[in-house]
Amino acid sequence: MEVTWREAMRRALYGTGGFYLRERPDRHFRTSVHASPVFAEAVSRLLRRVDAALNRPDPVDFVDMGSGNGLLAARVRAAVPPDLAQRLRVTAVDLSPRPGDLDPHVAWEPEVPHGVTGLLIANEWLDNVPLDIAEMTPDGPRLLLVDTSTGGERPGPAPGPEDLAWLERWWPLRAPGERAEIGRPRDEAWASVITRLSRGTAVAVDYAHLAGRRPPLGTISGYRDGSPVPATPDGSCDVTAHVALDACAAAGERAGAQVSALTTQREALRELGVTGARPPIAQASADPAGYVRALGRASQEAELIDPAGLGGFGWLSQSRLREEKL
Numbered sequence: 178m179e180v181t182w183r184e185a186m187r188r189a190l191y192g193t194g195g196f197y198l199r200e201r202p203d204r205h206f207r208t209s210v211h212a213s214p215v216f217a218e219a220v221s222r223l224l225r226r227v228d229a230a231l232n233r234p235d236p237v238d239f240v241d242m243g244s245g246n247g248l249l250a251a252r253v254r255a256a257v258p259p260d261l262a263q264r265l266r267v268t269a270v271d272l273s274p275r276p277g278d279l280d281p282h283v284a285w286e287p288e289v290p291h292g293v294t295g296l297l298i299a300n301e302w303l304d305n306v307p308l309d310i311a312e313m314t315p316d317g318p319r320l321l322l323v324d325t326s327t328g329g330e331r332p333g334p335a336p337g338p339e340d341l342a343w344l345e346r347w348w349p350l351r352a353p354g355e356r357a358e359i360g361r362p363r364d365e366a367w368a369s370v371i372t373r374l375s376r377g378t379a380v381a382v383d384y385a386h387l388a389g390r391r392p393p394l395g396t397i398s399g400y401r402d403g404s405p406v407p408a409t410p411d412g413s414c415d416v417t418a419h420v421a422l423d424a425c426a427a428a429g430e431r432a433g434a435q436v437s438a439l440t441t442q443r444e445a446l447r448e449l450g451v452t453g454a455r456p457p458i459a460q461a462s463a464d465p466a467g468y469v470r471a472l473g474r475a476s477q478e479a480e481l482i483d484p485a486g487l488g489g490f491g492w493l494s495q496s497r498l499r500e501e502k503l
Contacts, residue, residue, distance in 0.1 A: 178324065178325050178326070179322040179323065179324050179325075179331070179333075180322065180323065180325060181309050181320050181322060181323070181333065182308065182309050182310045182320075182321055182323050182397070182410070183307045183308050183309040183362065184307070185307075185323050185410035185416075186227070186305075186307035186308070186324050186416050187307040188325065188410070188412070189325070189411060189412045189416055190307065190408035190412075190415070190416060191272060191307075191459075192412070194412060195412055196199055196412050196413070196414065196415055196416075197272060197273055197305070197415075198272060198273055198274075198426055199224040199273075203474060205269075207403065208245075208300060208301050209382070209442070209481055209487050209490070210245075210248050210249045210252075210300060210302065211248065212235070212477065212480055212481060212487065213248060213477035213478075213480065213481060214252055214256075214477075215429045215451060215474065215477050215478055215481060216446075216481055217248075217249055217252030217253050217256055218252075218256050219446050219449040219450065219451050219481075220249065220253050220296075220298055221253045221256035221257050222294060222449050222450065223244070223254075223378075223380075223449055224237075224239055224253065224257065224261075224296045225257065225258075225261060226481065227296045227377055227378050227496075228261060228295065229293060230378060230498065231294065231295070231498070232266075233264070233374055234294050234295070234376070235264045236264050236265065236266040236294075237261070237264050237265055237266065237294060237295040238265075238266050238267075238268065238290075238293045238294055238295035238296070238297075238377070239253055239254070239265060239266070239267045239268070239295055239296050239297075239298075240267075240268045240269075240270060240289060240290070240293055240295070240296070240297040240298070241253070241267075241268070241269045241270065241298055241300075242270045242289060242297055242298065242299035242300075242302050242370065242403065243270065243271060243299055243300065243301065243302030243305070244269035244270055244271040244285075245271060245273075246276050246279075247269045247271075247275075247276055247279040247280075247283055247285070249298065250267050250268070250269040250279075250280075250283045251280045251283055252278060254267045254280060254282060254283065255280075258262060266284070266295075267279050267280075267282060267283045267284065268283070268284045268285075268286055268289075268290060269283050269284065269285050269286070270286050270288060270289055271285070271287070272285070272287055283319055289369075289370055289373045290373065291373050291375075292373070292375045293373055293374050293375055293377060294375050294376050294377055295377045296377055296378050296379075296380070297370060297374065297377070297378070297379040297380070297435040298379075298380050298381045298382065299367075299370065299379070299380065299381045299383075300383075301382065301383055301384075302383070302421050303363045303366065303381055303382070303383050303386075303418060303420045303425065304363075304365065304383050304417045304418060305415070305416075305417055306362055306363045306366045307362060307364050308358050308359055308360060308361070308363060308418065309321075309336070309340065309358075309359045310356060310357070310358050310359070310395060310397060311336055311340070311344060311350065311351035311356065311357050311359055312332060312350075312354065312355070312356045313351065313352060313353050313354065313355045313356075314353060314354060317335060318335060318336055318341065318344060318350050318357075318387075319332035319334065319335055319336075320332075320333045320334055320335070320336055321333065321356075323410060324410075325410050325411055326411050327409065328407055328408060328409035328410065328411075336359065338496065339361060340361060343359055343360065343361045343364075343424070344357055344359060346423055346424075347360065347388060347423070347424045348360070348388075348391050348421065352393075354394075355393050355394070356393070356394050356395040357413070358395050358396065358397065358418045358419075359394065360421040360423075360424050361419065361424075362426050363393075363424075363425055364425055364427070364428035365428065365492075367381060367425040367428055367429055367432075368428040368429060368431065368432035369432075371429045371432040371433055371434050371495060371497070372385070372432050372433060374433075374497050375455075375497070376497055376498060376499065377496065377497065377498075378494060379429075379434075379494075379495050379496075380492060380493065380494045380495075380496070381420070381422065381425060381491075381492075381493040382442060382490055382491070382492055382493075383419070383422065383490060383491055384396070384417075384419040384420060384490060384491070385418045385419060385420045385421070385422040385490065385493075386419050386420075386421060386425075386489025387421075387422070387423050387439075388421075388423055391421070392419075394417045395418065396419040397417075397418045398416075398417055398418070399414040399415060399416055399417075399418070400414060400415040400417065401413065401414040401415065412455060420491065422493045423439060425493060426439055426493055426495065429493070429495040430495070433494060433497055434495035434496065434497060435497055435498060435499070436495065436496040436498065437493070437494070437495045437496075438492075438493075438494045438495075439491065439492070439493050439494075440491075440492050440494075441484070441488060441489060441490065441491060441492060442482065442487055442488050442489070442490040442491075442492050443482040443483075443484050443488030443489065444492075445492040445494070446478075446480060446481055446482050446488070451478045451481055451482055452478060452482075453475055453478040453479035453481075453482055454470065454475060454478075455471075455475045456468055456471035456472060456475065
């Protein structure tokens with residue numbers, strides 16, 4: 178059956194029997210959350226900064242968007258100091274069923290609650306928001322139709338006016354054969370997050386690219402059991418595409434974000450104290466067990482900030498520090 182890529186992704190990932198409704202993502206790919214508890218510790222430090230900037234509201238929220246198995250939400254709750262834990266309201270947001278072993282203090286919801294005051298993290302969520310793919314043809318841009326059982330493609334109709342405007346602004350197609358992933362649904366998804374933020378900060382962490390450096394053939398990919406596979410939207414694998422985070426940033430600002438910062442995970446985590454620094458060699462003789470622990474932690478930190486790996490992820494941080502009527 179041939180449909181647009183956006184519809185194919187929606188069915189494959191979130192439709193009846195879809196990949197994300199029946200599979201635990203950590204079985205198929207490794208995110209920063211699964212790589213090391215150091216990531217959650219850094220996020221907990223960011224939460225404390227947001228809490229202080231908001232003059233310690235009661236309650237304060239931590240929202241884990243696209244939570245998967247709820248691991249980040251549980252780890253952040255466990256990492257905060259007791260005074261903050263008493264005021265902390267933790268919500269994991271995901272369409273999949275609540276894991277049976279999740280901390281009972283973590284709420285499980287299908288969508289972001291309204292009036293969030295605190296910190297929201299969307300770690301590798303936007304890359305799974307379904308989108309269409311356009312290809313430049315001699316007749317202009319055309320949406321690609323995909324066979325949901327084989328992944329085969331062919332050009333279909335022209336994109337609508339809103340998608341054409343998005344392409345021209347954020348990912349212009351010039352030469353025949355060039356492809357673009359139309360990120361407008363991701364912009365809208367991120368804007369909806371910002372509108373639900375009463376006061377605080379929302380952070381999107383994802384595979385990303387910026388205007389002027391878009392990949393000419395796109396990034397659509399499939400993953401299963403920890404390995405890349407053809408992006409076949411039949412529900413058997415994850416289907417993902419990198420995120421135009423600069424376009425999402427602009428959408429967030431239109432939705433009410435008052436402060437924006439776009440950087441890399443490497444720079445963001447280093448600013449939160451994740452350095453990857455190895456312990457002094459003298460510790461090896463003075464405290465062998467402590468040295469081994471410190472060495473292991475340094476290795477975990479190094480993986481999280483490796484610019485050729487997880488450290489190369491984009492970090493979009495947007496804040497609403499005062500309530501404004503939209």
